[in-house]
Amino acid sequence: MSDFLDTELTDWPSLFPGVAACIEAMGSDSFETQLLALLQQAVGIEQCMIFAYADNDEVDCLLAANQNKPRVAGRLARLYAGGLFRQDPNYLHLRRLVDNRENLSTEELTTMQGEAMSPSYRSHLFAFPDLIDKVSLNVAASDGAYYLNLYRDTQRGPFTSTDLACLNGLAPLLASLIRRHYSSTRAGPEQPSAHEAAVLAPLSERERQLCLYLLRGHTLKTAAAELDIALSTTETYRKRAYAKLGVPSKARLVALCRQES
Template identity: 70%
Template sequence: MSDPSAADCPLPADWPSLLGAVAACVDALGDPAFETHLLALLRDTARIEQCMIFAYDDEDGVDCLLAANERQPRMAGRLARLYTDGLFRHDPNYRGLRRAGDDAPRVGLAPMQAEAMTAAYRGHLFAFPDLVDKVALTLREAEVAYTLNLYRGRDTGPFSAADLAGLDAMAPLLASLIRRHYATARPASQQPSAEEAAVLAPLSERERQLCLFLLRGHTLKTAAAELDIALSTAETYRKRAYAKLGVPSKARLVALCRRDS
């Protein structure tokens, strides 16, 4: 796949019809409605059936930021949990991100790499939900990397060459939207919602503060800096908080707060 930042990358033939959806995404940056508009844009661009966005930090951690399956809505959350609970290590795109050097492209678009998938990864995340094709947009930042994973099922069929060309042309825009929406942490002074307060009630004050920073988009490193504590101390607070709440990751913490809401 060519570098999506290349100037000669052609836009989709019907790109004018996408401008309304793009504008809606821009208007909703930082708002929960952003994800609804992003999904609409992606469906208009390439008729996707499933979308996942994952964030990877430099501590070998992974969080699911968005999980949506149009045909089987409940399926998306289950697949995301399988991925964040360990199957992400079998993802060819994740392995590529880990091996990438400083000179690797900041944004890249990769089609499905079936030959590089383990049997467990393909069986749980493709055969079981009846998905037949995938294309991934990877975005590398200083402390975090993102992947936007787009899927097709049997009814829609694999991505065509035109679909891939359209996504290739849209890659810089999609990367910018994802970066701006998810990478900007919400203000530290923001008070917890009623749902967050209920979930975090069993924690100590410092554990609660750390979890709130994580819920607002901070990495463990930036949360430690905001709290003016050592990274090792932040790691201890996180470990204790997750043990008390019975969650193994930030993805589960976010899901717990959303479930109670």
Template identity: 65%
Template sequence: MTRPTPPSERWPTLLAGVADCVEALGGADFEARLLALLREGARIEQCMIFAYDAAEGVDCLLADNARQPRLADRLARLYTEGLFRNDPNYRRLADNALPTLELAPMRAEAMPESYRGSLFAFPDLVDKVALTLREAEGAYTLNLYRGREAGPFDADDLATLDALAPLLASLIRRHYGAPRPAEVRLTPEEEAVLAPLSERERQLCLRLLRGHTLKSAAAELEVALSTAETYRKRAYAKLGIPSKARLIALCRRQ
């Protein structure tokens, strides 16, 4: 097996990767550049980014598995449809005594067997590190996973991720947390994807595509959060997708 490059020798490449991410903020290339940075920095096999809001639950913003691309969608659906409640990190989100930015290795002993079996055993993942970013109204988690080929994260990997954590948090906050005007003209791809939806479903999905949370989209549309949730469920059902991550990917793939 090829020996990993020592962390000290990787830093020039990692900093260049951070610069690439900064350049791509708000654009279609951001997630590809972020994944390239994380693969270089910690040899990850799978990456998930989730956004949490106390009023609406959880949404998947990014789901990627380099070896089994379709598997990432399946795991995101399982998680957002209820398994998130068994995630030890989710149960810690409301603890105000914890730091706003926290890097936590996987705590297998804290996981219910059904949770671990569904999200780790089947995809053959052996280790996880979660970067949690707590905000005033919710949180983000960046979940990074390793498979059997790469093996568990070692001390150098964790040190590298710890050093990158403030930069990663800033990138996630700026890319996903800053809504862009919904009045921006739809791309032809967005037009094609959203065509089967009702007008209100389309308006909601457009705002989700522009970086809104369900809560902020509901406020802009002047509807109750429960009504916005109904629009979202109907839209996702019509499009055959489980999450915002897939909505975004669908618009890019068209």
């Protein structure tokens, strides 16, 4: 990360409340909202994705967020987790992080490597919605590796040297937040398949958990009991999740999550 410029132009005090909000929200349903708000304030992004690389050469999508085109973000996440991740220019480096976990404090910021992308990879993941630049944070973890990707579109333009310096300064913090939050929330009996994780990526953590219980045969009432929340809260999560996924019923949810990428 030493290749990036210094961070003197970043207004760090203005970011402190957002940082505090992320720390406070770790392990809760609001963490991703706070993280996106911090990133938006720090550098301005069009799209954000977080993936988890595992030992078995599989990738789970933990977060796929595009405020203007949420369904597009979900589709891109499914394509990536479905196999395109092996064409990622950072793939071999991420595999090394998974295979060699001696230094779990490792994080590395990388800029877009357009010349190393295959034509199919670039056309599938960048041609629509007109994404032109990406910055990634590769994060070593005890359970594999996490991969944060931040995107800019043609309207915002590429990341500037000031943006890169800011992200360079934030990298250790972002890596720690991501490790701590997802290592706690991913633990549990209701782990999704790679395809389910990609389909459910646009949802909040609680919305994903609820959908997974419904996919495993639970009713709304029994899912509420498992999640230790009120039935009315569960109904709210279900409405939000179905609206984000564009499904009207549990049957359609099941069908969507059973489709092949």
